[in-house]
Amino acid sequence: MRANALLTLGSALALSACASTAGGSDTASTGTANPAAENPFPSTYEPYPGTPTALVGATVYDGAGGVIEGGVVLFRDGKVVAVAQELSTEGYTVVDGTGKYVTPGIIDIHSHLGDYPTPSVDAHSDGNEATNPTTPDVWAEHSVWPQDPGFSRALANGGITSLQILPGSANLIGGRSVTLKNVYSRTVQGMKFPGAPYGMKMACGENPKRVYGNRGRKPSTRMGNIAVARQTWLDAKEWADGDRKKRNLENETLAGVLDGDILVHNHCYRADEMAIVMDMAKEMGYRVSAFHHAVEAYKIGDLLRENEVCSAIWADWYGFKMESYDGIPENGALLQNAGACVVIHSDDENGIQRLNQEAAKAQAAGARMGIAIPDAEVISWITLNAAKAMGIDGMTGSLETGKMADVVLWNGDPLSVYSRPDKVWVDGALMYDAADPKRKPVSDFELGQPGEGDVK
Template sequence: MTMMKALIAATSALALAGCATTGSANTASSADKDDAPRFAAKTEAEGPFPSTYSPYPGEATALVGATVFDGAGKRIDNGTVLFRDGKVVAVGASDLSTEGFRVIDAAGKFVTPGIIDIHSHLGDYPSPSVPAHSDGNEATAPTTPDVWAEHSVWPQDPGFSRALANGGITALQILPGSANLMGGRSVTLKNVPSRTVQGMKFPGAPYGFKMACGENPKRVYGGRGRKPSTRMGNFAVNRQTWYDAINYANEENPKRDLGKETLKGVLEGEILVHNHCYRADEMALVMDMAKEVGYRVSAFHHAVESYKIGDLLREDDVCSAIWADWYGFKMEAYDGILENAALLQQAGACVVIHSDSENDIQRLNQEAAKAQAAGARMGIEISDAATIGWITLNAAKAMGIDEMTGSLEEGKMADIVLWNGDPLSVYSRPDKVWIDGALMYDAQDPKRRPVSDFELGQQGEGDVK
């Protein structure tokens, strides 16, 4: 077979030489095409599953007279927010000109950036919660960096529209579950109705990479008599997997490996690490491991003991994505305290309030308020404007989309919530929600309340008229 290939190559070379003497360029071009592979998949750089998201139509709008929290720590009383063509045009006082804008009287109401949930499983664990819908954990090996959460997302999950209407959620990160040390890629979505997950995919958002430490992976695989079955086993498997990925990344033309391709993206800083981790000592070890093999952690998720190492997290610029008050449901959650967020804020570390729940995603504003109140009770005063940042700009920062959204600043996406009252009050809820300047929810207009196809029901034969 090798001799035959050599003969073919030699024959081709002679043919090309003959063509050159006759000045025929077309034949040479044809030979070049023949040398190309017959079949080739898209490369990672070409983006095999690109976003097809396109903003819904909107109109130039001015919100006038509201209390404005810009997400970046600023409060404006009797403020004005202008947006047009999907972008924020200006944010300021009542003297901003509204000429050319549809004016909405927002007196007595509040405006914030769209709420962002950094940790969601909507679509991968959709409603109704039945075994057939359980698509978030590829629990077949301790490391599965080859899987992508978006390939499980069901766009018809009714949880998306509930998160929009009740929680003002405009963007969210869908993560694989935490059965595995390396669970796979996450995907960031715009919270809009779409027939496909690609139609929801946030354009320009980097991929995330879900990792997990502690009880979950050692329980899942140790229970099967496999490695890892201990915390030291967790680290050993992780480290060896990273060493193998480094070797792959250093090869010139390696055989394509989807898992190592993702890990290479992490090492290159193009894919952001989101690490499920509860205990402070393990978070410190993970940061050391990251330095050992050459990546960085963008955020620790759940992180109930972050308050113990706030200084270390600040120095390494690692965010803590946490609950307001979940604790004690397993041993590694035993030392969770209500003041976690407040102590982190006091230490100058990055705080994000997340949901990990199809219910809590509908009230992240209230969860943030609970964490703020816990701090106040121990004498740590955190402003309302800073607290709003926990569910807007800080989340966007940890997800790598803060240049595009997360705060009300000129040129950023017009992802905006108009609340009927103080968003940190249990009595308040979204009045209107815009995504890229398009009005996607209006509490006063039933036609602006997205309903999943799945919720429309079925029509039996006996119902046909």
């Protein structure tokens, strides 16, 4: 059925011949004792087929801070077999990477593709359930439109192989996020990253107080933000400490966080608020995996390091509202210098196509102030560090034996504005090839429209 469905899409969708193992374990448990609540929307992802492949002669950035000049990357059956200076390529299809570069697949920790798809019209605006300050019961995946053309743009132009789709930030607690493999599928379940834990989106600062304060509701201040969030956690703890037999979608998600099964991704700009949120997390018994946007993270790099919280940031966005006023382009470099975890994210359907360039901008800002960060380390900002904060680093994010063969071959230095993906593999499957028009994926939405098959 899968093969027949793809054939009906025509050559424009010819998404390749490539390799891999079957889907692995399903998404993480919510921690509830009710079996029906454990995994009601399981991943049905199955890797596309592929061939054993050897990339030879390229400069290899492994995503974990290592670099090999003129290295060899072997993968087959969807997994990385070996990465070294010299390896036998017998039994592998050899791809000459001389003069080119290899990295792990790029990972965007903060995306709204599918929930705010293109065309950007009100009918497609499905990211904010702005009906209550706390909506932990909603799941971002139930708004994801798999036909969003943004997915194929991210693959072809940005080398994005995995991405986390988050609810918006109108709410203090916006709901569950979902991690996807960036492949064509008719359903969101067919894109769900097998074995990835759920995330939960939280927010602080201007957005919740503006949205609900303008309606004459609580919260309307920052102190109201914290008060509402704390009470929500206290109510959830009371439910979680009970027998959990009565289904409650809000508390099932919150209990999943308290049980450590669901990771918290917190939209927050100001340093003082991030410090307060970390204290609230300690009070309530959960931890923040990453602060997103975090334009003032550079002010508390030591606190973020000590609390093992990543900062998912832009390279240079600042000043578009008061809480972003103190954003500086040296943010990432200062965090790196403090020993804290740095992730470059997009939060944008266009920015996701150039995370490599955004990382390079942040690196250059550091160099201008005297902080030299090696290229191989910068690559980890858009690969392994993102995977760590999303709880999938044991499966992807670096080119290590046994991990998913999520691989990008770049036509030049990936930290150059002039470079772009030459080929992209997802679980060892060649999903994009710049030299082959039939391997430029196009969504159903674009089929039959002027310019079909073009990836721009």
